[in-house]
Amino acid sequence: MNQAPKPNQPLVTHIFTADPSAHVFEGKIYVYPSHDLDHDGPSNDNGDQYAMEDYHVLSLDNFESPIVDHGQVLHLNDIPWASKQLWAPDAAFKNGTYYLFFPARDHDGIFRIGVATSPSPAGPFTPEPNYIEGSFSIDPAVLVDEDGKSYIYFGGLWGGQLEKWQNGVFEPDAGEPAADAPALGPRVAPLSEDMLSFQDAPQEIAILGEDGKPIAAGDEDRRYFEGPWVHKHNGWYYLSYSTGTTHKLVYAVSRNPMGPYTFKGTILTPVIGWTTHHSIVRFEDKWYLFYHDCSLSGGVNHKRCVKYTELHYNEDGTIRTIDPYPQT
Numbered sequence: 001m002n003q004a005p006k007p008n009q010p011l012v013t014h015i016f017t018a019d020p021s022a023h024v025f026e027g028k029i030y031v032y033p034s035h036d037l038d039h040d041g042p043s044n045d046n047g048d049q050y051a052m053e054d055y056h057v058l059s060l061d062n063f064e065s066p067i068v069d070h071g072q073v074l075h076l077n078d079i080p081w082a083s084k085q086l087w088a089p090d091a092a093f094k095n096g097t098y099y100l101f102f103p104a105r106d107h108d109g110i111f112r113i114g115v116a117t118s119p120s121p122a123g124p125f126t127p128e129p130n131y132i133e134g135s136f137s138i139d140p141a142v143l144v145d146e147d148g149k150s151y152i153y154f155g156g157l158w159g160g161q162l163e164k165w166q167n168g169v170f171e172p173d174a175g176e177p178a179a180d181a182p183a184l185g186p187r188v189a190p191l192s193e194d195m196l197s198f199q200d201a202p203q204e205i206a207i208l209g210e211d212g213k214p215i216a217a218g219d220e221d222r223r224y225f226e227g228p229w230v231h232k233h234n235g236w237y238y239l240s241y242s243t244g245t246t247h248k249l250v251y252a253v254s255r256n257p258m259g260p261y262t263f264k265g266t267i268l269t270p271v272i273g274w275t276t277h278h279s280i281v282r283f284e285d286k287w288y289l290f291y292h293d294c295s296l297s298g299g300v301n302h303k304r305c306v307k308y309t310e311l312h313y314n315e316d317g318t319i320r321t322i323d324p325y326p327q328t
């Protein structure tokens, strides 16, 4: 049995976890993380070190209660279209069903996004036989809006292959845009009513500076890298994401879930380890940031641990920047 979690401390220590997508389902907090593997294989910019093979689901009744690990809820061997690398997942609830959205490489080595379903938020999840038609890249995040419409956001550079899809087809040798060209944005697609397919083709989201100009690819403090998350607060859509090479979580806002979004600032300063990946969720009357670092393994990039901390808005709707290692 795991203890009640403390802010800025690993949620669990019996397995390595990353990429937490947190949701409130049935009055509890459910966390859908990646399950990092402890291995000695190659480590590179292609992300070969992230060789994950299954998913676990974590839950807690509240922040004073112990964490429950519901065990393995989906394994690579049960997904016909996938060959390796079960990366950052997300979950959603609609039509009385829980949906787990997840990326993996298909049998040609191309990242695709799949769906698995369950009657319970704790799984186990049964995968669809094929990936979502027209899907590509990584890091799906799903918003079920107040009007019942659902949107899937996704995309990640480098190992996540987003730059290889600039022309709508997979170009294995394509690189990032020039430093002064607009950065690549995450993709968004409305989901079909049954949540199993794209209702329309994915569109690229524009992220603009306060001056209305697109953020440039060379602006690594602000440009999109991976790990999108969209939440709604006071009628505004907040798109938050990782800047990758500068290791920050930042955000932009819009009145429209499809964008364009205007860049606002930094949510989380860099953590121990290369990647950072997060979710934002409201529980009771407070907001929380779930994120990961590599502190549990002493800084090994593919052995990460999920943490949480409270998130605060200022009066004007901006988010206060969080230090992951506060001096208490």
Ligand code: FUB
Binding pocket: 018, 019, 034, 050, 087, 088, 138, 139, 156, 226, 227, 275, 276, 277
């Ligand atoms: O966990 C594998 C990859 O690392 C995720 O998909 C990225 O967001 C980064 O956290």
